[in-house]
Amino acid sequence: MRLGLVIDLDVCVGCHACAVSCKEWNASGSIGPLSDYQPFGAEPSGVWFNRIRHFEMGEYPHNKTINFPMSCMHCEDADCVTVCPTGASYKRAEDGVVLIDQDKCMGCNYCSWACPYGARELDRATGTMKKCTLCIDRIYDENLPVEERQPACVLTCPAHARMFGDFDDPDSAVSRTVRERGGYALMPELNYNPTNRYLPPRRKPEIPVAPRPRGGLKESLRQFANRLVRR
Amino acid sequence: MHPALSVIFFTVASGAGFGLFSLLFVADFFALGGGFSRAHLLAGGFMALMLIILGLVSSTLHLANPKNAWRAFSRFRTSWLSREGVFAVAFMPLAVGYLACIGFEAPAVLRHTFGFLSAALAWITVFSTGMIYACLKTIRQWNTPLVPANYLAFGYASGSLLLLLGAVIAGLDATPYIALAGLIVAIAAVLKAIYYFWIRSPGLTPTVNTATGLTRAGVKLLDAGHTHGTFLTEEFGYRLARRRASVIKVLLFVVGFALPALMLAVVLRGSGAEAAAAVAAFAGLAGAVMERWLFFAEARHVVNLYHGAQRC
Numbered sequence: 001m002r003l004g005l006v007i008d009l010d011v012c013v014g015c016h017a018c019a020v021s022c023k024e025w026n027a028s029g030s031i032g033p034l035s036d037y038q039p040f041g042a043e044p045s046g047v048w049f050n051r052i053r054h055f056e057m058g059e060y061p062h063n064k065t066i067n068f069p070m071s072c073m074h075c076e077d078a079d080c081v082t083v084c085p086t087g088a089s090y091k092r093a094e095d096g097v098v099l100i101d102q103d104k105c106m107g108c109n110y111c112s113w114a115c116p117y118g119a120r121e122l123d124r125a126t127g128t129m130k131k132c133t134l135c136i137d138r139i140y141d142e143n144l145p146v147e148e149r150q151p152a153c154v155l156t157c158p159a160h161a162r163m164f165g166d167f168d169d170p171d172s173a174v175s176r177t178v179r180e181r182g183g184y185a186l187m188p189e190l191n192y193n194p195t196n197r198y199l200p201p202r203r204k205p206e207i208p209v210a211p212r213p214r215g216g217l218k219e220s221l222r223q224f225a226n227r228l229v230r231r
Numbered sequence: 232m233h234p235a236l237s238v239i240f241f242t243v244a245s246g247a248g249f250g251l252f253s254l255l256f257v258a259d260f261f262a263l264g265g266g267f268s269r270a271h272l273l274a275g276g277f278m279a280l281m282l283i284i285l286g287l288v289s290s291t292l293h294l295a296n297p298k299n300a301w302r303a304f305s306r307f308r309t310s311w312l313s314r315e316g317v318f319a320v321a322f323m324p325l326a327v328g329y330l331a332c333i334g335f336e337a338p339a340v341l342r343h344t345f346g347f348l349s350a351a352l353a354w355i356t357v358f359s360t361g362m363i364y365a366c367l368k369t370i371r372q373w374n375t376p377l378v379p380a381n382y383l384a385f386g387y388a389s390g391s392l393l394l395l396l397g398a399v400i401a402g403l404d405a406t407p408y409i410a411l412a413g414l415i416v417a418i419a420a421v422l423k424a425i426y427y428f429w430i431r432s433p434g435l436t437p438t439v440n441t442a443t444g445l446t447r448a449g450v451k452l453l454d455a456g457h458t459h460g461t462f463l464t465e466e467f468g469y470r471l472a473r474r475r476a477s478v479i480k481v482l483l484f485v486v487g488f489a490l491p492a493l494m495l496a497v498v499l500r501g502s503g504a505e506a507a508a509a510v511a512a513f514a515g516l517a518g519a520v521m522e523r524w525l526f527f528a529e530a531r532h533v534v535n536l537y538h539g540a541q542r543c
């Protein structure tokens with residue numbers, strides 16, 4: 001098994017609900033707490049496993065805002081695991097989930113240096129590194145209904161922009177979606193072989209934009225002169 | 232990258248200590264300049280060990296959870312950080328054995344075997360320190376073989392200048408020590424110049440397009456999604472103005488290389504040799520601190536692509 005997430009950039013509305021839901025679940029989960037520093041102060045900061053950035057692609061009028069949620073990619077070749085000197089970071093053989101043993105971590109930050117995706121954050125209160133667990137304490141919990149055995153971020157997403165599943169199974173919903181929509185990995189050139197996939201925004205028809213109104217005789221003369229000079 | 236003072240002090244001090252110890256063995260083996268007396272060898276070896284131990288202790292200061300530091304020896308097979316710790320600890324009994332052979336007048340074979348093994352382990356340890364940084368694919372300024380080469384060159388350059396100071400104080404013929412220090416400092420200067428030349432051009436590196444996978448058009452960050460700084464911006468967001476970096480580089484070459492070279496010439500002439508050798512040693516160490524600070528401050532981690540950088 002190779003468990004991971006698919007994130008649909010065409011659908012994500014950038015509401016940060018996945019991040020909030022992640023924080024809510026994991027603050028009291030197996031890796032919690034997720035400490036906050038000055039949560040109501042002038043410089044609020046803290047530990048998050050899931051962060052949403054907002055990018056703009058292209059130039060007006062052919063531009064689009066892309067909301068970009070990022071969490072641990074649960075890489076196949078996870079350098080964060082191999083560089084860890086204490087053995088606190090490990091990748092589970094049975095499902096490929098990358099985890100940190102909080103009892104072994106010495107807080108040297110080295111794994112966060114090795115991660116290109118910014119998935120790992122040091123908790124200053126506990127002195128240990130923390131990261132997305134793929135809600136390891138949800139997805140195998142047999143006390144939960146089967147449909148709720150999914151990461152908190154996936155369950156909460158109001159736009160259904162997130163999917164969870166097994167990438168080793170070619171017939172799983174995530175594998176089929178990635179095939180059909182051309183799902184891709186981030187920074188493939190670094191050869192970390194991330195598991196998580198992103199679905200590209202669909203191409204939309206161009207919206208015609210009215211030409212700019214003319215600026216009268218002076219502007220016409222200026223444009224005429226410009227054309228002459230360019231020739 | 233955020234330049235952490237504890238790591239800068241650690242790499243400079245332990246590098247100089249390892250360099251001094253292995254060059255002390257070379258000086259002892261070839262009896263350079265008439266050879267150090269036993270008391271002087273012991274004093275020099277003790278100083279080198281103190282530098283190494285102070286460095287290693289300071290390296291634990293940047294840990295957020297130092298009570299688990301003992302576990303850092305366990306992933307010897309994959310982690311350069313773990314290897315460095317293991318080699319540094321393996322070096323200690325050999326180095327103490329070498330000093331004990333000197334102190335108790337053991338047979339020369341035993342003394343030289345211990346000396347050679349500890350010098351070799353010193354080399355391997357400094358190489359491992361460099362590889363901690365060089366093995367990271369996420370920072371192009373570090374992911375080059377020049378990094379371990381630079382770490383070795385700076386460690387041995389500051390070690391050779393300290394050794395020269397020792398030779399002058401011990402009243403030996405300083406000429407071979409001047410030649411040794413001159414050669415190593417020159418090699419360090421050349422390697423550092425190549426390194427600075429090399430990291431100037433970015434080459435094939437990740438861009439904001441490959442980081443987001445949006446390659447069909449230009450991409451720019453609108454909002455990083457957090458109100459204040461995060462762990463990522465604190466750890467990786469350090470920015471150094473290019474002009475300021477250039478000023479520090481000039482200063483580094485003046486203080487770290489030109490000044491020691493000038494002082495070597497003064498020592499060669501003979502008058503005021505002790506003061507000149509002391510200035511050379513401290514200038515070498517100051518240069519190494521500047522170099523190490525710049526090494527961190529100039530490094531740009533690819534996670535900055537998610538915080539507004541267009542390429543790293």
